[in-house]
Amino acid sequence: xxEVTQIPxxxxxxxxxxxxxNCSFTDSAIYNLQWFRQDPGKGLTSxxxxxxxxxxxxxxxxxxxxxxxxxxxxxxxxxxxxxxSATYLCAVCGSARQLTFGSGTQLTVLP
Amino acid sequence: EAGVAQSPRYKIIEKRQxxxxxxxxxxxxxxxxxYQQILGQGPKLxxxxxxxxxxxxxxxxxxxxxxxxxxGVDSTLKIQPAKLEDSAVYLCASSFFLSxxxxxxFGPGTRLTVL
Numbered sequence: 729x730x731e732v733t734q735i736p737x738x739x740x741x742x743x744x745x746x747x748x749x750n751c752s753f754t755d756s757a758i759y760n761l762q763w764f765r766q767d768p769g770k771g772l773t774s775x776x777x778x779x780x781x782x783x784x785x786x787x788x789x790x791x792x793x794x795x796x797x798x799x800x801x802x803x804x805x806x807x808x809x810x811x812x813s814a815t816y817l818c819a820v821c822g823s824a825r826q827l828t829f830g831s832g833t834q835l836t837v838l839p
Numbered sequence: 840e841a842g843v844a845q846s847p848r849y850k851i852i853e854k855r856q857x858x859x860x861x862x863x864x865x866x867x868x869x870x871x872x873x874y875q876q877i878l879g880q881g882p883k884l885x886x887x888x889x890x891x892x893x894x895x896x897x898x899x900x901x902x903x904x905x906x907x908x909x910x911g912v913d914s915t916l917k918i919q920p921a922k923l924e925d926s927a928v929y930l931c932a933s934s935f936f937l938s939x940x941x942x943x944x945f946g947p948g949t950r951l952t953v954l
Binding site: 732762764769770771772773774777817819824826827828829830831832 | 843879880881882883884887894895930932942943944945946947948950
């Protein structure tokens with residue numbers, strides 16, 4: 729059974745800092761890994777999707793890497809802004825095309 | 840493009856009562872998912888539909904939960920009778936097709952409180 733762990737559970741940083749969120753998973757037989765953002769009272773928004781054959785994906789200030797053999801992914805956020813404050817969820821897509829989510833990292837960027 | 844719609848947004852009921860949630864996916868999306876998200880946890884898949892057929896309902900507590908997707912479009916998730924531990928946000932998501940490259944698009948969710 730796939731298990732996804734995210735560290736840290738919560739993170740508070742001053743505006744402008746670069747930061748890294750971590751995700752680990754137990755079963756390396758995955759199709760892709762996705763990072764989502766969740767704002768309070770709202771649904772999830774997809775940020776980046778990395779196929780199992782890829783090593784990284786970039787979108788604006790976000791960069792996600794994938795090391796399938798070690799079961800790890802990182803989400804790098806450059807020059808953080810208060811608007812980046814949200815919960816970030818990592819999800820792994822397995823053989824049944826289903827997503828297994830981590831518990832998330834709650835990020836607060838202080839002005 | 841309209842997103843995934845869900846209603847109601849909030850629901851408060853007493854234990855042993857029944858409740859139903861509705862989801863309207865993005866037009867043309869064949870795959871529909873229902874997730875349960877308990878406070879402080881990531882979403883957990885309850886049931887997955889491809890058109891109007893069930894792909895996976897292995898994590899759906901079938902003694903009290905039921906779901907249907909008539910005509911392969913809208914879907915309804917029902918809980919009968921509700922328990923205290925059912926308090927959670929119920930998220931609906933849809934994707935164009937059942938593929939590893941498809942992103943799932945999520946609705947705003949229904950927050951259920953069982954007293």
